[in-house]
Amino acid sequence: MWFKNALFYQFTKPFELNQNELEEQLGNFTFKPCGNTEIQSYGWAPSLAPNAQNLVHQAGDFLLINLKKQEKVLPASVVKELLEEKCKTIEQAEGRKVKGKEKQNIKEELIHSLLPQAFVKSSFTQAFIAKKSGFIIVDSASSSKAEEILAYLRKTLGTLPVVPLDIESPVMAELNEWVRGKTPANIELGAEVEFKDFAEDEGTIKAKNIALDSDDIQNHLDTGKFVTKLAIDWDETLSCIIQDDLAIKRIKFSDELKGQNDDITEDDHLAKLDADFILMSAELTRFIEYLAELFASQDQEN
Numbered sequence: 001m002w003f004k005n006a007l008f009y010q011f012t013k014p015f016e017l018n019q020n021e022l023e024e025q026l027g028n029f030t031f032k033p034c035g036n037t038e039i040q041s042y043g044w045a046p047s048l049a050p051n052a053q054n055l056v057h058q059a060g061d062f063l064l065i066n067l068k069k070q071e072k073v074l075p076a077s078v079v080k081e082l083l084e085e086k087c088k089t090i091e092q093a094e095g096r097k098v099k100g101k102e103k104q105n106i107k108e109e110l111i112h113s114l115l116p117q118a119f120v121k122s123s124f125t126q127a128f129i130a131k132k133s134g135f136i137i138v139d140s141a142s143s144s145k146a147e148e149i150l151a152y153l154r155k156t157l158g159t160l161p162v163v164p165l166d167i168e169s170p171v172m173a174e175l176n177e178w179v180r181g182k183t184p185a186n187i188e189l190g191a192e193v194e195f196k197d198f199a200e201d202e203g204t205i206k207a208k209n210i211a212l213d214s215d216d217i218q219n220h221l222d223t224g225k226f227v228t229k230l231a232i233d234w235d236e237t238l239s240c241i242i243q244d245d246l247a248i249k250r251i252k253f254s255d256e257l258k259g260q261n262d263d264i265t266e267d268d269h270l271a272k273l274d275a276d277f278i279l280m281s282a283e284l285t286r287f288i289e290y291l292a293e294l295f296a297s298q299d300q301e302n
Contacts, residue, residue: 001273004139008138026156049270059281066125067152136150175228193229195226228243261279
């Protein structure tokens with residue numbers, strides 16, 4: 001129960017639902033497998049573990065939710081081969097070329113006929129609502145995947161007043177200052193950085209396992225390049241890659257933090273997951289509050 005990535009959004013109004021109220025709302029949209037002719041299906045699944053009873057897991061101020069997505073798998077190569085065979089048969093029988101809208105219609109009919117036989121693939125996206133802090137935090141490295149769970153939660157509740165953090169100044173400029181040595185309190189730089197040169201459109205430069213105060217790295221800043229990804233350690237609690245859009249990726253929580261629950265054996269699986277979630281949600285929210293204090297505009301803070 002340790003998020004590996006985090007995309008976070010801020011509520012514009014307080015989230016008022018308690019666990020029972022949210023559970024009831026999500027219960028109207030529980031996951032149901034794809035039907036024979038459906039290409040995908042969404043729905044809420046137990047959040048803490050597959051064998052947990054509740055869709056919503058609460059730990060203190062935090063509410064954990066879990067969206068399940070099931071997709072039919074139709075290899076593009078199979079569809080292409082069958083489509084070519086079908087079109088060839090028509091062309092030979094009728095002495096004409098199949099193209100345009102007719103070809104697209106044949107493709108759609110093929111896909112529809114293949115769906116009942118297709119394999120299915122399931123994926124899960126977890127998120128937790130930090131009511132007191134006013135954030136929803138999604139365990140995803142993909143903004144499109146994060147938008148999926150937000151959109152489905154909005155559909156479930158009828159409304160979801162969340163927005164990305166309103167940033168006062170470009171994150172890239174601040175990250176440049178960090179690499180120059182002007183890091184804020186509780187931040188230590190790692191050994192990985194990525195630059196882009198927007199003026200010259202020279203692409204991306206990645207550096208790993210090199211001192212960030214080295215001449216090579218500092219020269220990139222001096223020639224107008226901007227930091228778009230940066231490895232950092234925060235408050236001896238977690239390390240991560242922070243991006244210029246404030247996406248948090250490749251999160252690793254410290255052994256000291258995770259070790260606080262070592263006295264709970266894996267035999268009590270749900271208790272261990274619950275304890276881990278308590279630690280993870282509190283520390284990740286604290287880190288996001290820290291980032292918001294650094295980067296949010298004064299209007300949004302107020």
